Amino acid sequence: MMGPVTLQHYLVLSMVLFGIGLAGIATRRNALIMMMCVELMLNASNLALVAYSRHLGVETGQVMAFFVMALAAAEAAVGLALLLAVFRHLRTVNVDEMRQLRG
């Protein structure tokens, strides 16, 4: 168990974090927490990118991780603005109560 740390360690850790985020999105109904779970999943994918970058010896993966970070910033800004607008209308952040478009 305490052998050398290989690529697989990082990949499995990244998948565990991704799975926790996915399970959070599946179970939590608070939109704020769901957005945090999205951030968690983006970070897990970043970890996989950086691990591959290190283990293949090229820095391209780190550049990709930069782009993911920038996209996460844009996503958080727009998502939280939408959340504020929805909260003004409905007075809730529970996604189960945002159902005006449900058929």
Next chain:
Amino acid sequence: MLEAITFWILAAGAILGAAAVVLPPFGRNPIHAALALVTTLFFLAGLFVMLSASFLAAMQVLVYAGAILVLFIFVIMLLNLRGPELGEARITGVKVASAFAALLLVGKLAKTAWTAGAMPAAPLPAGEEEFGGVHGVAELLFRQFLLPFELVSVLLLVAVIVAVAVARRRFGRGVE
């Protein structure tokens, strides 16, 4: 050996923080979830340092923990949710089943990755301390990835404008 110990400490911290974001007893209050997420992000920055991505680790702390999470906490405080608005932390069968399905899917993927065989780190090219530093990343970013880089800057501008346009109070109503 030291590397392995550091990895396991950082990995355990990241997983515990992530679990605290998701699990209802801790994550019921969004502020607690946000603080747990900050913890996870710091542990991930440590892992980036272990992967000799020092510049990315600095950016992780500055951009993620410093900017995005501050935005989250700002919105949480702006909404100022009280007890009933937070919703009830019911545990239903659907929730358990969906969480189980998500973990099963990722567990299968992780098992595949694990059984693919160990891949030790490639020896770093000459100029070891430069790998993952500002210089190496900037070389790539401003040569090979210049167009995506510029597109991302446009995207961020668009995101800022959209965020302001969506989140501000509507004019016209109550003004006349």
